[in-house]
Amino acid sequence: MPLADVAETYTDLVTTVFSSAIAAKAWFATAAFALAFVQVTTAARIYGRLRFLSERGPAIARVHRWSGRIAFLCTLPVFFHCVTILGFQTPDARVALHSLVGTFFYGMFAAKVLIVRDRTLPAWALPTAGLTLASMLGVLWFTSSLWYFTNVRFGF
């Protein structure tokens, strides 16, 4: 299959559910952003914050891990369309900021995953990496999905 056809096939695939490839991205990114919120709140509970959340222990750790995995999966179609089809663009400040933060997003994700497993690092490293990653996802959502929902249309 020629490389150019991959883009067409992807667009055909997502438009079986969504009105356009952009709409699909907006909703996948929204799901990832919502799950990032779950990630931050469950991580805070694991660290002994947000005591109004009743449970602390294996269940909340499981929710944290699975919300992270599903959030990561939700970002993959967005990554595919943004990086391999559209590329790095700077036509205006919003798109330039989105491109810049998007370029660093998976690097931060890889670093965070490694920090989780590295017990030699200081205690502040993991929450800092997690919050940075969630903030980056927030910036990406505000500069893409929110823009799409408010400037183009709110719908599938």
Next chain:
Amino acid sequence: MRRGWTPLLVGGAVVVCTFALAQAEIFAPSSPAGTETVGDVSRGETVFQRECASCHGAGGSGGGVGPRLVGTGIDAATATAIVQQGSGVMPAGLVSGRDEADVVAYVVSISMP
């Protein structure tokens, strides 16, 4: 090397790879040889959503000030002329250069009956 640097180094490598992938745009549809004015449909969709969808509706489906474009059979020459000269309440030159070529390619792709 101290182990603590590993996340930083791996993360940096991933950033560089992502940037290289983004610059390569490996799956972006390319123009056939000798037809460099042909636009890129995927890029055109992005430009369309940004510049045109508020009037022509998402994906050119209508519902705004501008007419529905889906399935109307507009050819590239007509679309280019309308973009460059305007039509009705649509101002001339809303997009130009590469954006114009890309958005025309997209409009032609959605207007095929």
